[in-house]
Amino acid sequence: xxxxxxxxxxxxxxxxxxxxxxxxxxxxxxxxxxxxxxxxxxxxxxxxxxxxxxxxxxxxxxxxxxxxxxxxxxxxxxxxxxxxxxxxxxxxxxxxxxxxxxxxxxxxxxxxxxxxxxxxxxxxxxxxxxxxxxxxxxxxxxxxxxxxxxxxxxxxxxxxxxxxxxxxxxxxxxxxxxxxxxxxxxxxxxxxxxxxxxxxxxxxxxxxxxxxxxxxxxxxxxxxxxxxxxxxxxxxxxxxxxxxxxxxxxxxxxxxxxxxxxxxxxxxxxxxxxxxxxxxxxxxxxxxxxxxxxxxxxxxxxxxxxxxxxxxxxxxxxxxxxxxxxxxxxxxxxxxxxxxxxxxxxxxxxxxxxxxxxxxxxxxxxxxxxxxxxxxxxxxxxxxxxxxxxxxxxxxxxxxxxxxxxxxxxxxxxxxxxxxx
Amino acid sequence: xxxxxxxxxxxxxxxxxxxxxxxxxxxxxxxxxxxxxxxxxxxxxxxxxxxxxxxxxxxxxxxxxxxxxxxxxxxxxxxxxxxxxxxxxxxxxxxxxxxxxxxxxxxxxxxxxxxxxx
Numbered sequence: 001x002x003x004x005x006x007x008x009x010x011x012x013x014x015x016x017x018x019x020x021x022x023x024x025x026x027x028x029x030x031x032x033x034x035x036x037x038x039x040x041x042x043x044x045x046x047x048x049x050x051x052x053x054x055x056x057x058x059x060x061x062x063x064x065x066x067x068x069x070x071x072x073x074x075x076x077x078x079x080x081x082x083x084x085x086x087x088x089x090x091x092x093x094x095x096x097x098x099x100x101x102x103x104x105x106x107x108x109x110x111x112x113x114x115x116x117x118x119x120x121x122x123x124x125x126x127x128x129x130x131x132x133x134x135x136x137x138x139x140x141x142x143x144x145x146x147x148x149x150x151x152x153x154x155x156x157x158x159x160x161x162x163x164x165x166x167x168x169x170x171x172x173x174x175x176x177x178x179x180x181x182x183x184x185x186x187x188x189x190x191x192x193x194x195x196x197x198x199x200x201x202x203x204x205x206x207x208x209x210x211x212x213x214x215x216x217x218x219x220x221x222x223x224x225x226x227x228x229x230x231x232x233x234x235x236x237x238x239x240x241x242x243x244x245x246x247x248x249x250x251x252x253x254x255x256x257x258x259x260x261x262x263x264x265x266x267x268x269x270x271x272x273x274x275x276x277x278x279x280x281x282x283x284x285x286x287x288x289x290x291x292x293x294x295x296x297x298x299x300x301x302x303x304x305x306x307x308x309x310x311x312x313x314x315x316x317x318x319x320x321x322x323x324x325x326x327x328x329x330x331x332x333x334x335x336x337x338x339x340x341x342x343x344x345x346x347x348x349x350x351x352x353x354x355x356x357x358x359x360x361x362x363x364x365x366x367x368x369x370x371x372x373x374x375x376x377x378x379x380x381x382x383x384x385x386x387x388x389x390x391x392x393x394x395x396x397x398x399x400x401x402x403x404x405x406x407x408x409x410x411x412x413x414x415x416x417x418x419x420x421x
Numbered sequence: 422x423x424x425x426x427x428x429x430x431x432x433x434x435x436x437x438x439x440x441x442x443x444x445x446x447x448x449x450x451x452x453x454x455x456x457x458x459x460x461x462x463x464x465x466x467x468x469x470x471x472x473x474x475x476x477x478x479x480x481x482x483x484x485x486x487x488x489x490x491x492x493x494x495x496x497x498x499x500x501x502x503x504x505x506x507x508x509x510x511x512x513x514x515x516x517x518x519x520x521x522x523x524x525x526x527x528x529x530x531x532x533x534x535x536x537x538x539x
Contacts, residue, residue: 122510124510124514170532171510171530171532172422172509172510172532173509173510173511174508174509174510174511176511178511182511
């Protein structure tokens with residue numbers, strides 16, 4: 001008996017992990033309120049723990065949980081409406097819809113998850129709150145985990161989430177998937193949030209470890225969900241981009257957690273199945289001819305991933321892809337990456353000229369990677385004094401420990417004598 | 422649900438417009454107003470006199486102070502408003518996006534508070 005109790009508990013926990021966000025997404029639609037739905041979700045799982053030992057796990061646990069949650073919520077509201085008349089109207093409305101059976105064909109339920117993503121990433125919500133709300137409601141991360149990932153306090157995260165939920169309720173942000181006409185603008189903010197989650201996992205902005213596997217895994221999961229539910233080219237491109245970067249994870253640091261640059265990575269350790277999947281997705285997105293910046297970045301990552309050695313990298317193709325990318329999404333950071341690729345194709349001085357021009361505009365002056373890139377090119381050109389100044393500037397701006405150690409090593413390795421050129 | 426669409430635009434830009442451009446702009450407003458009236462989503466709407474006609478009133482410690490000018494000096498000024506009836510924020514934003522000044526200035530969309538009387 002005790003053993004079966006433990007087994008049931010494990011089963012409920014596994015259902016919680018796999019299905020609680022789906023149940024929540026449906027409860028938000030049925031109840032029309034985030035907080036009410038969260039409470040209902042909690043109550044539904046409490047009821048499951050209480051009732052399933054006797055009744056057994058229902059054939060469709062998700063349907064059971066949604067019904068139980070909805071029932072509990074209406075019950076709680078009815079009790080509260082005795083004290084708060086404004087709830088009466090809501091109870092009547094919910095009571096009426098409670099009679100309608102919940103549709104259990106897969107489509108409707110999966111649509112709820114998409115509704116939830118689009119609502120959490122609604123452009124009327126400030127970007128920081130979009131990110132926090134997505135991680136909380138869709139990924140199920142706690143406010144502490146979110147605060148830890150983005151270097152802020154749990155109370156700040158909690159406040160952002162509370163404000164965002166209040167805006168959803170008070171400004172009446174609808175719980176719906178955007179129409180085809182609205183989609184371009186709306187999908188952008190969803191993809192951007194997923195991209196930010198991945199980026200923080202791929203290269204943490206500070207801390208002791210370079211990568212945070214939990215966050216990039218969440219981002220890939222969200223990316224897969226988006227592609228599955230809404231196979232738009234840029235959603236496919238973003239998933240490809242994430243997979244191609246993720247494929248190199250284990251080779252990006254050595255056993256002691258030190259940074260290894262792309263050229264020195266052990267390519268045998270790259271994840272072939274992720275590279276193959278990423279490559280397939282890039283081609284699919286490119287062939288749609290409606291692709292954008294994510295697909296182009298993925299295409300660049302694919303050239304790297306599919307090159308057997310660093311020396312065989314097709315830098316002509318990479319520079320060409322950056323040229324298209326800059327037209328699609330002009331930004332100084334992309335210009336910097338293009339300059340690094342030009343340095344590989346045409347030699348360090350050609351790249352350095354471009355980076356110096358970029359730094360002169362002032363936009364990247366506070367960006368440590370701009371200084372470390374020019375330091376590296378100066379070093380290769382034998383311009384030691386300039387290399388030293390740029391490494392020092394990069395070091396003063398970098399916040400991630402392994403990156404800082406890498407820069408310090410490069411600085412220590414510079415020849416003592418000035419300019420050898 | 423009611424939403425108030427506050428129209429912010431640069432008065433300077435408006436006053437230096439050529440007569441043809443100004444007429445065309447007003448024409449767009451007439452067309453928009455006509456259109457939203459017909460759709461049944463128009464509740465109210467007015468244009469305001471320029472900010473130099475504004476006066477700001479405050480009562481502090483029981484004493485009224487009156488100052489010339491708007492509450493806040495900003496690059497764009499409140500020039501008018503529409504009160505609309507929309508089913509949710511998405512619809513309100515769609516309508517606000519069609520207000521001619523959305524292309525030259527900005528429209529602030531605010532849901533109107535509803536009070537529940539016990």
